[in-house]
Amino acid sequence: KQEVTQIPAALSVPEGENLVLNCSFTDSAIYNLQWFRQDPGKGLTSLLLIQSSQREQTSGRLNASLDKSSGRSTLYIAASQPGDSATYLCAVEVPGGGNKLTFGTGTQLKVEL
Amino acid sequence: ETGVTQSPTHLIKTRGQQVTLRCSSQSGHNTVSWYQQALGQGPQFIFQYYREEENGRGNFPPRFSGLQFPNYSSELNVNALELDDSALYLCASSLETGTNEKLFFGSGTQLSVL
Numbered sequence: 696k697q698e699v700t701q702i703p704a705a706l707s708v709p710e711g712e713n714l715v716l717n718c719s720f721t722d723s724a725i726y727n728l729q730w731f732r733q734d735p736g737k738g739l740t741s742l743l744l745i746q747s748s749q750r751e752q753t754s755g756r757l758n759a760s761l762d763k764s765s766g767r768s769t770l771y772i773a774a775s776q777p778g779d780s781a782t783y784l785c786a787v788e789v790p791g792g793g794n795k796l797t798f799g800t801g802t803q804l805k806v807e808l
Numbered sequence: 809e810t811g812v813t814q815s816p817t818h819l820i821k822t823r824g825q826q827v828t829l830r831c832s833s834q835s836g837h838n839t840v841s842w843y844q845q846a847l848g849q850g851p852q853f854i855f856q857y858y859r860e861e862e863n864g865r866g867n868f869p870p871r872f873s874g875l876q877f878p879n880y881s882s883e884l885n886v887n888a889l890e891l892d893d894s895a896l897y898l899c900a901s902s903l904e905t906g907t908n909e910k911l912f913f914g915s916g917t918q919l920s921v922l
Binding site: 699726727731736737738739740741744746784786788791794795796797798799800801 | 812841843864896898912
């Protein structure tokens with residue numbers, strides 16, 4: 696059974712700092728790994744999708760890497776801003792039909808002025 | 809804004825009742841997935857509908873059922889509500905059902921079961 700773990704559960708940083716969020720998964724049989732952002736009481740916004748054959752994806756200040764063999768991914772956020780404050784979730788798409796995503800429990804990020 | 813709309817935004821029910829949640833997918837999308845997110849947890853896959861047929865199901869009992877309509881909007885029905893059904897229910901649409909499809913999530917329906 697695929698399990699996804701995110702560390703740390705919560706993180707508070709001053710504005711401008713570069714930071715790394717971690718995600719690990721137990722079964723390397725994945726189609727892709729995705730990072731999402733969730734604001735309180737809201738739905739999820741897709742940030743980056745890394746296909747299983749890829750090693751990283753970049754969008755603006757965000758960079759995500761994938762190491763399938765070790766079951767790990769990192770999300771790097773450069774020059775953090777207060778608007779980056781949210782919960783960040785990683786998810787892996789697994790075989791079994793229906794674009795089924797298995798999510799971690801998230802890292803709650805607070806960027807302070 | 810993703811173009812995926814869910815209704816209602818909040819709902820309060822009592823144990824044993826039945827509930828129907830609704831989702832309108834983004835224009836041009838034929839696939840809808842439903843997820844349950846308990847407080848402090850990541851979302852869990854309930855099922856997916858593709859062109860009006862169920863196309864994959866997670867580890868949820870049969871009292872969780874769904875429908876997809878010809879316009880690709882969708883309903884999630886939950887019978888015999890239990891206290892543990894209290895959660896944020898998220899709907900996501902995608903252009904197709906193949907792997908590596910980007911999902912667009914709605915803002916969710918917050919269900920409280922008393």
